[in-house]
Amino acid sequence: MEEPDALQELIAHFAAIPGKKVLVHGGGRTATDVAGRLGLESRMVQGRRITDADTLDVITMVYGGLISRKVVAQLQAAGVNAVGLTGADLNLIRARKRPVGEIDWGFVGDVESVNGDGLHALLETGAVPVFAAITHDGHGQLFNTNADTIAAELAAALSAYYDVTLAYCFEHPGVMRDLNDPNSLVAELTSARYRTLKDDGTIKEGMLPKLDNGFRALAKGAQHVVVCKSDQLQFQQPQGTWLTEA
Numbered sequence: 102m103e104e105p106d107a108l109q110e111l112i113a114h115f116a117a118i119p120g121k122k123v124l125v126h127g128g129g130r131t132a133t134d135v136a137g138r139l140g141l142e143s144r145m146v147q148g149r150r151i152t153d154a155d156t157l158d159v160i161t162m163v164y165g166g167l168i169s170r171k172v173v174a175q176l177q178a179a180g181v182n183a184v185g186l187t188g189a190d191l192n193l194i195r196a197r198k199r200p201v202g203e204i205d206w207g208f209v210g211d212v213e214s215v216n217g218d219g220l221h222a223l224l225e226t227g228a229v230p231v232f233a234a235i236t237h238d239g240h241g242q243l244f245n246t247n248a249d250t251i252a253a254e255l256a257a258a259l260s261a262y263y264d265v266t267l268a269y270c271f272e273h274p275g276v277m278r279d280l281n282d283p284n285s286l287v288a289e290l291t292s293a294r295y296r297t298l299k300d301d302g303t304i305k306e307g308m309l310p311k312l313d314n315g316f317r318a319l320a321k322g323a324q325h326v327v328v329c330k331s332d333q334l335q336f337q338q339p340q341g342t343w344l345t346e347a
């Protein structure tokens with residue numbers, strides 16, 4: 102979403118999806134860039150950003166401001182009636198501070214609950230919610246929360262109202278056996294196969310939170326989970342990697 106051309110393409114494909122839809126975005130690269138320009142160093146541990154008070158201000162401005170507004174404006178230009186939200190809006194996503202163990206992540210929140218009724222009511226008005234990766238605790242504290250996790254929690258909550266497909270989009274056709282071979286797509290991924298491919302190093306880095314969250318969403322009721330390229334989004338049966346529980 103942080104490359105203008107890729108964003109334009111994603112917007113066009115997202116706009117073409119029939120039915121009700123929700124978009125979740127991060128913006129970690131831009132947050133790191135803006136923080137650096139303000140003299141703040143960014144530190145990631147286990148893929149999560151250590152978020153002190155200054156960093157929380159930056160991510161609130163970048164995800165909830167700059168990126169959210171740009172995405173909403175481009176969706177409006179594509180004919181999608183988008184509304185930009187954080188988890189604090191309409192009390193949609195509550196979280197609690199990630200407990201301090203060996204590491205204190207600062208203002209990083211783990212999702213506690215999703216206001217499914219509120220989100221369902223919003224979707225039924227015809228609005229298309231666009232979520233920044235920000236949650237709140239209900240007592241005035243905002244949190245930085247991983248975007249893949251938010252998408253999984255929203256998909257699970259919405260599965261009580263709709264037949265939900267959770268799609269994780271990125272630059273490859275899906276989970277690959279070899280990232281340099283475009284013909285090595287893993288079309289179907291069971292949790293057992295995931296463990297094997299993780300253990301032998303085939304699946305790593307940024308793909309791990311997508312798949313961990315994807316399998317959790319399936320276990321919590323989401324009907325379908327796919328990892329794919331954004332150009333597959335408009336198809337009813339996108340090509341990509343479909344997660345299955347067995």
Ligand SMILES: Nc1ncnc2c1ncn2[C@@H]1O[C@H](COP(=O)(O)OP(=O)(O)O)[C@@H](O)[C@H]1O
Nearest residue numbers: 271273275276277278280303304305306307308
């Ligand atoms: N087996 C795999 N198949 C596809 N992508 C993989 C695999 N293993 C690791 N990855 C990496 O996961 C990345 C996706 O995660 P990431 O870039 O962190 O996503 P985002 O920033 O959109 O959350 C890909 O760019 C790719 O480099």
Ligand SMILES: CC(=O)N[C@@H](CCC(=O)OP(=O)(O)O)C(=O)O
Nearest residue numbers: 127128129149150234246247248
């Ligand atoms: C707690 C935590 O790490 N939050 C992420 C939220 C952004 C995200 O998840 O999205 P991208 O991967 O697209 O940046 C972060 O600040 O990087």
